[in-house]
Amino acid sequence: NWLYFGHKCLLLHLPDGPREGKSWKDAQSICSLFEGSLVAIEDEIEQAYITMLLQGHSVGVWIGLRDEDTMKWTNGKPVSYTNWS
Known part of the structure; x- marks a missing residue:
């Protein structure tokens, strides 16, 4: 099911278990x-919205952040928000 958040359309695709996870x-x-x-x-x-969607799920998920020379998102946008120490 597609979910709409602001200007984005999100598809939450979770594996049934750890063995079905993807790279x-x-x-x-x-x-x-x-x-x-x-x-x-x-x-x-x-981030709060995505965290809410993932509550109750114990599988890991991927986000579109890349670290090639500089940190950037797979959609080409630069990183402007981080939530890590």
Whole structure:
């Protein structure tokens, strides 16, 4: 099911268990099939929404952050929000 948040359309695709998990590259390929990319978390409100969606799920998820020379999102936007120490 597609979810709308602000200017974004999100598809939460969770594996049934750890053995069905995907690599980062495979997850990005799935997003590309839908003409999208892994999520770029651009502010604390968006992060809170995604955190809420993931409550109760124990599987890991991928986000669209890349570290090639500089940190940037797979959608090409620069990193303007971080939530790590």
